[in-house]
Amino acid sequence: MTLPSTYADRNCSLARSLEIVGERWTLLIIRDVFFGVRRFGDFATQLKIPRAVLTNRLKFLVQEGVLIRDDDATGGVEYRLTAKGVGLWPVVRALMSWGDAFYSPSGVKRAERHDQDGGLLDHEGRCQDCGLAVPVPEIRIEPGPGFDRTDSDHDPVSVAINTPRRLLEPIMRPRTLSAAGEGERGATRAAERADSPA
Numbered sequence: 001m002t003l004p005s006t007y008a009d010r011n012c013s014l015a016r017s018l019e020i021v022g023e024r025w026t027l028l029i030i031r032d033v034f035f036g037v038r039r040f041g042d043f044a045t046q047l048k049i050p051r052a053v054l055t056n057r058l059k060f061l062v063q064e065g066v067l068i069r070d071d072d073a074t075g076g077v078e079y080r081l082t083a084k085g086v087g088l089w090p091v092v093r094a095l096m097s098w099g100d101a102f103y104s105p106s107g108v109k110r111a112e113r114h115d116q117d118g119g120l121l122d123h124e125g126r127c128q129d130c131g132l133a134v135p136v137p138e139i140r141i142e143p144g145p146g147f148d149r150t151d152s153d154h155d156p157v158s159v160a161i162n163t164p165r166r167l168l169e170p171i172m173r174p175r176t177l178s179a180a181g182e183g184e185r186g187a188t189r190a191a192e193r194a195d196s197p198a
């Protein structure tokens with residue numbers, strides 16, 4: 001659903017923010033970028049989002065300066081968060097916590113830890129071990145007690161996302177034909193060159 005482009009209450013920054021991230025799929029795309037997804041084909045696989053919609057969302061997020069669209073080392077295209085985009089982590093965290101609190105009776109679906117000392121983060125992103133307000137790149141995300149493995153996919157991207165990993169760390173895997181989609185530079189070229197794990 002498209003939100004109206006103007007709001008009666010022009011003094012509400014929530015309304016302004018929702019014009020950027022309030023459309024269906026947008027926050028899920030942003031969540032996946034935090035989890036290390038960078039490529040068009042991987043968003044499509046992971047989210048099962050119609051490709052035309054994904055194209056529109058990515059284009060809009062780049063236009064708004066939330067994502068940057070860049071050539072990767074293998075001649076493909078990848079999307080990364082700008083500083084403005086990284087600023088959305090507390091929003092993603094808060095909505096995940098709210099969902100855990102009211103819709104996940106067996107506990108949090110994903111836990112956040114301080115990568116350096118393994119301390120669990122509280123709702124404000126503070127490490128319960130060392131007390132630090134942990135910067136996004138030092139946050140490790142991992143399946144929590146409410147995580148349902150029977151419900152998770154087994155494609156390489158899902159497996160990577162569901163393994164303990166630091167936020168923003170790119171998911172590396174060989175390129176395949178199916179991973180190249182609209183917005184990429186061509187399946188053949190992409191498939192010829194693989195970016196193997198470092």
Ligand SMILES: [Zn+2]
Pocket residue numbers: 114116117118119127128129130131132
């Ligand atoms: Zn800590």
